[in-house]
Amino acid sequence: MPDDFDSTEELVRAYQFGGLQGYVPSPREKMEFLETNPMRSFQSPGSGKGKRALLWGYVRQLDPGAFSEKQTTGDCVSHGSRNARECSRAVSILIKGKPEEWVVRTATEPTYGARGHSGLGMSPARASRFERDTGFLARQKFDGVVDLSVYNSDIGARWGGSGVPKAVQDLCNRNKVGTIALVRTMDDAMDALFNGYGLHSGQMAAWSDRPGSKNIHPRVSPGWAHDMATVGYDDTKEFWPFRVWFIANSWGRWNRPVPDWPSIYPEQIPGLIVTDDAGYAACVEAEDMWAYSDVQGYPAQALPDLGSIGRI
């Protein structure tokens, strides 16, 4: 079942026409998550109206290869949630000055392994619950337990039926996502991003692999049952005369980038989707969008010195 999609074209075809369901909506799991969550829906601490937040740029400062990991099975939810928590983690370290260390990118496999069945796909609420209650792991080798140093979809796929092994869960417990909130409107999504919270959402919606005349990727049919992270927005109208959203896909270089890219922006990431409000509405309307904050990462390491010792 895993590594079914050797090429990007095959993966895109499977989502577009092959009925691959990476995103599996589950009203029951969503309700179960919300019932045990201190926050039912996102409450904005500050408005991002008329501003921009380009969160992927912070992640790339700490991990230059971020957002290039290409899924090879129906584990998009775990890629979307990982990318969302990496945004929150990077902003916490670089902007909010949280005394934490980046260490390395985090892994997708434990989250996908917690989907509760041996087939493909997962409910975003179930992923949220696992990351809130059990946690996540770094993309590292854990001697005697599991090697997550390189993305291997086989691992998460294998755990689906039997569940994530206890030893792995015990390791996950060190790092959890502190607050996960349901996002219900586009303005709330904008405010969440403005406050440095990464988002991921599952929806039935697809975008063209070629940018259109408005310098965005237009929506196409049929839709993908897919989960992706929203990693930025721009409501300044400085470069587009309307609000735009930036969605990180997990398919590698599957599309053509938009041609007019603002020089003040961080570099485009592979497979980035640029869309407008009309295109983005589907992500919010599916009511399966989650904002990640208070990600408990890795304690800051004190540096040996600040650079002058032995040099002057």
Next chain:
Amino acid sequence: MKHALACLTLVGLLWAFMPEGKKPITPPVVPAVSSPVGKALQSATKVDRSRVASYYDALADVVSRSKAITTVEGFRRVHSASLDEAFKGTDLPGKYQGLDVAIEEQLAAAIGKDNTGLDGETGKRAALVKALQKVAADAR
């Protein structure tokens, strides 16, 4: 108050009209060195003081404007690499004992050694720029 003013005026007049040879000789005023950086450079030549001061003034300017230096670790990398570039091959490294430690302590007191961001709620960038400018001022 009136008396004090009159006394000061009188002393001033007497001083002004005293013949040159009879003026008491007073030692030149040496500014008190209170900072560790200043103490480490107490025996330094004017040229060396100026080299150190110019380097830290320039570094303060770079840190205040740089979008690439965003973390304490990022600053550390730039600081160490630029010190190497600036002074490697000169006689300055190690010439003034304790200077490296004095600078290190002054910077660490301002921003700590934990590898966090410099911007946002930390306010570390402003503190770092101020500390670098103080190193430059103390070196002069």
